[in-house]
Amino acid sequence: VTLASLTRLADGDLAMALRIRQLERSLLDLYAAGQIAGTVHTCLGQEYIPVALAPLTAGDFIFSNHRGHGHYLAHFDDLEGILAEILGRHGAVCHGVGGSQHLFREDGFISTGVQGESLPVAVGVALHFRRTGAGRAVVVYLGDGSWGEGAVYEALNLASLWRLPVVVVVEHNGIAQSTPTELQLAGTIGARARAFDIEHREFRTCDINEIRAGAGPLIDSARREPRPIVLEFATTRLGPHSKGDDTRSVQELSRLAELDWLRRYAAAFESQFAAADAAARSQLERVVGELCARPRTDWRPPGGV
Ligand SMILES: Cc1ncc(C[n+]2csc(CCOP(=O)(O)OP(=O)(O)O)c2C)c(N)n1
Numbered sequence: 001v002t003l004a005s006l007t008r009l010a011d012g013d014l015a016m017a018l019r020i021r022q023l024e025r026s027l028l029d030l031y032a033a034g035q036i037a038g039t040v041h042t043c044l045g046q047e048y049i050p051v052a053l054a055p056l057t058a059g060d061f062i063f064s065n066h067r068g069h070g071h072y073l074a075h076f077d078d079l080e081g082i083l084a085e086i087l088g089r090h091g092a093v094c095h096g097v098g099g100s101q102h103l104f105r106e107d108g109f110i111s112t113g114v115q116g117e118s119l120p121v122a123v124g125v126a127l128h129f130r131r132t133g134a135g136r137a138v139v140v141y142l143g144d145g146s147w148g149e150g151a152v153y154e155a156l157n158l159a160s161l162w163r164l165p166v167v168v169v170v171e172h173n174g175i176a177q178s179t180p181t182e183l184q185l186a187g188t189i190g191a192r193a194r195a196f197d198i199e200h201r202e203f204r205t206c207d208i209n210e211i212r213a214g215a216g217p218l219i220d221s222a223r224r225e226p227r228p229i230v231l232e233f234a235t236t237r238l239g240p241h242s243k244g245d246d247t248r249s250v251q252e253l254s255r256l257a258e259l260d261w262l263r264r265y266a267a268a269f270e271s272q273f274a275a276a277d278a279a280a281r282s283q284l285e286r287v288v289g290e291l292c293a294r295p296r297t298d299w300r301p302p303g304g305v
Pocket residue numbers: 066067113114115116142143144145146147171173175176177237
């Protein structure tokens with residue numbers, strides 16, 4: 001991540017990025033309070049990536065991973081649906097049976113907790129889009145660690161060979177659970193993409209406006225030609241892998257906190273930030289309160305199991 005200065009965001013973009021930040025903070029609190037069954041992986045520090053990409057990929061099909069709350073919220077702006085899903089309350093986007101890691105919307109979103117599973121499936125969907133002339137792309141969010149899965153390379157091969165509209169978004173936060181990337185990844189993701197004749201672009205900035213300007217034409221060309229592309233983001237995982245399981249040193253965590261886009265944005269655009277931050281906090285407080293008062297989901301598959 002570079003420390004280059006950030007440009008002023010549209011109010012809507014800032015609101016969304018802060019809504020994601022507050023959702024993730026609320027989830028860690030709710031987990032600690034025993035309100036969540038299963039697990040959560042938060043995207044603290046990475047919020048700006050899906051916020052930047054969402055308007056560039058409207059109408060496309062999003063494949064997300066275990067760290068997908070921000071992806072879902074940025075692409076569908078459905079705070080109640082995801083929070084109800086994770087809390088297992090009425091109004092949940094998948095009846096409360098998917099939880100944090102397995103979200104699904106027929107109109108364009110699916111996530112999985114299985115690393116490396118999504119890209120082959122996404123390539124199949126992209127083949128369908130290409131054959132039917134749907135004019136849609138698939139967008140696949142992957143972590144750096146998931147480049148250790150062999151299925152990723154079979155999928156890249158076919159996506160390139162068959163010229164499929166696949167936008168691979170790599171959130172390279174330098175770590176996979178507890179393994180630093182330099183201990184598990186030989187070479188670079190860029191070189192791996194190029195080995196399949198796939199264009200790769202790396203973004204080291206946290207500036208949403210700059211990311212959009214750079215990624216927009218590439219995503220359009222992936223959809224139009226069509227062809228696969230890889231967009232890699234150098235980013236920071238500020239929180240634990242999941243809950244309370246951060247293996248990094250205090251020094252490393254404070255170094256990363258210095259890079260936090262939010263902290264830097266707050267210093268640069270004080271009054272805009274203060275208003276948006278207060279609004280996001282009160283929105284989360286209100287929605288969490290409302291949802292915790294709702295009955296639990298009791299959905300069963302039609303016909304029973
Ligand atoms: C096939 C498979 N192996 C292992 C795991 C356990 N696991 C969950 S997340 C994770 C690390 C993923 O790292 P990365 O892809 O860099 O994403 P990040 O968590 O950093 O966002 C692992 C090993 C899993 N979910 N699926």
